[in-house]
Amino acid sequence: MYGHDFPVPDDGPAGGLLDQVEAAEAALRAAAGRGRPGPEDGSTADTDPQDYFAALIDADQKIEPRDWMPEAYRKTLIRQIAQHAHSEIIGMQPEGNWISRAPSLKRKAILLAKVQDEAGHGLYLYAAAETLGVTRDELVEMLLSGRQKYSSIFNYPTLTWADVGAIGWLVDGAAIVNQVPLCRCSYGPYARAMIRVCKEESFHQRQGYEILYVLASGTPEQRTMAQDAVDRWWYPSLAMFGPPDGDSTHSQQSMAWKIKRFSNDELRQRFVDMCVQQAEVLGLRLPDPDLRWNESRQAYDYTQPDYAELMRVIAGDGPCNRQRITHRRRADADGAWVREAAAAYAAKRTAERTSDRATVLA
Amino acid sequence: MTVPRQGRAGWPLWEVFVRARRGLSHTHVGSLHAPDAELALRNARDLYTRRQEGVSIWVVPAQAITASSPDEKDAFFEPAADKVYRHPTFYPVPDGAAHL
Ligand SMILES: [Fe+2]
Numbered sequence: 001m002y003g004h005d006f007p008v009p010d011d012g013p014a015g016g017l018l019d020q021v022e023a024a025e026a027a028l029r030a031a032a033g034r035g036r037p038g039p040e041d042g043s044t045a046d047t048d049p050q051d052y053f054a055a056l057i058d059a060d061q062k063i064e065p066r067d068w069m070p071e072a073y074r075k076t077l078i079r080q081i082a083q084h085a086h087s088e089i090i091g092m093q094p095e096g097n098w099i100s101r102a103p104s105l106k107r108k109a110i111l112l113a114k115v116q117d118e119a120g121h122g123l124y125l126y127a128a129a130e131t132l133g134v135t136r137d138e139l140v141e142m143l144l145s146g147r148q149k150y151s152s153i154f155n156y157p158t159l160t161w162a163d164v165g166a167i168g169w170l171v172d173g174a175a176i177v178n179q180v181p182l183c184r185c186s187y188g189p190y191a192r193a194m195i196r197v198c199k200e201e202s203f204h205q206r207q208g209y210e211i212l213y214v215l216a217s218g219t220p221e222q223r224t225m226a227q228d229a230v231d232r233w234w235y236p237s238l239a240m241f242g243p244p245d246g247d248s249t250h251s252q253q254s255m256a257w258k259i260k261r262f263s264n265d266e267l268r269q270r271f272v273d274m275c276v277q278q279a280e281v282l283g284l285r286l287p288d289p290d291l292r293w294n295e296s297r298q299a300y301d302y303t304q305p306d307y308a309e310l311m312r313v314i315a316g317d318g319p320c321n322r323q324r325i326t327h328r329r330r331a332d333a334d335g336a337w338v339r340e341a342a343a344a345y346a347a348k349r350t351a352e353r354t355s356d357r358a359t360v361l362a
Numbered sequence: 363m364t365v366p367r368q369g370r371a372g373w374p375l376w377e378v379f380v381r382a383r384r385g386l387s388h389t390h391v392g393s394l395h396a397p398d399a400e401l402a403l404r405n406a407r408d409l410y411t412r413r414q415e416g417v418s419i420w421v422v423p424a425q426a427i428t429a430s431s432p433d434e435k436d437a438f439f440e441p442a443a444d445k446v447y448r449h450p451t452f453y454p455v456p457d458g459a460a461h462l
């Protein structure tokens with residue numbers, strides 16, 4: 001639409017994932033159709049809420065906001081959904097850095113749409129978290145005060161335009177692998193938000209892949225720039241799946257509650273196996289000398305990311321931690337007068353309407 | 363005149379319903395915060411219909427919704443449970459009767 005069109009390699013990287021999202025959506029409808037567990041006559045009044053909750057989880061039914069749920073289930077979900085929402089919000093910054101310098105109007109329009117989507121993802125997720133009884137103010141406060149975290153990946157800098165491509169391909173790609181199973185999460189509002197998010201993510205991944213594809217088939221300098229971006233983003237992307245299974249603290253209970261469906265290492269492996277072929281199509285190298293097909297495992301052997309670095313970045317000591325949170329706090333403070341003005345205007349309008357009505361009645 | 367400092371807290375929660383296409387009813391899609399109905403509609407458009415997901419939007423203050431029960435499983439719906447005769451499948455159709 002804006003100038004030249006670039007060829008997209010056939011069979012883009014996200015095809016299979018969209019099918020999985022659709023399958024999750026179909027499963028959600030099917031579960032709803034099966035009705036709720038319990039006696040044939042539908043009587044549920046005498047069921048113990050704890051048993052009923054377990055029966056719903058067991059039957060792959062969704063838990064809805066006003067259902068009874070264990071306090072720990074509620075807390076786990078609030079923490080996970082909030083951190084997910086914060087990640088979408090902070091995640092706008094690394095790419096936002098390139099909006100004013102995108103190489104063409106077409107690229108700028110695409111990047112704007114992508115970053116706007118990420119804001120939308122944050123808002124869908126905040127709305128899902130609020131159904132669990134936490135307020136938006138509390139959530140925002142927890143991000144700004146650093147009491148809740150966001151994904152460590154967004155604490156890395158975007159040094160060149162190729163980084164925008166690498167983020168779309170690898171970071172959004174890893175996010176999709178993480179998020180597609182969440183479309184089947186036992187908590188209804190989270191599952192529904194994830195279905196929406198995943199459908200939009202596939203555009204993100206493809207646009208990034210296409211940026212890299214164009215650069216990789218461009219001048220030697222462009223090629224080098226693309227390779228450099230992949231070199232820098234590969235291991236941080238692998239670290240997005242979290243610590244190895246042995247060290248993962250929340251995993252088992254989350255699996256039992258069907259919040260989580262696969263372990264960190266399973267998802268990381270799935271991501272590596274997808275990327276190898278996609279990198280070949282790009283003609284770019286994944287920066288891992290030990291990456292090779294393992295016939296007996298039917299999967300690629302690969303070098304683990306540096307988990308000590310992951311822990312440092314999570315603890316606040318990454319390249320951009322301070323910059324990201326300072327920027328977010330400033331944006332929040334700069335927006336305060338807009339929020340206040342809008343609220344004052346709404347209050348004035350309500351008062352006017354009330355007095356109009358009073359006049360009519362008099 | 364001083365404006366009371368409300369911050370985000372002054373913005374109520376709105377539930378958003380979208381009609382995807384003509385012929386379909388409005389469906390709940392999520393919620394958002396906005397100071398008034400007009401801005402709630404604009405925010406809903408930007409948040410829930412960026413890809414032409416709808417032809418009509420309703421926004422409703424979340425506080426104005428009355429729910430049937432504190433949870434989704436109480437006895438509220440039980441009166442319907444023992445009235446199978448409300449479903450056509452309750453009635454055997456004699457052999458040979460058509461168009462029933
Ligand atoms: Fe996102």
Ligand SMILES: [Fe+2]
Pocket residue numbers: 118172201204
């Ligand atoms: Fe994304």
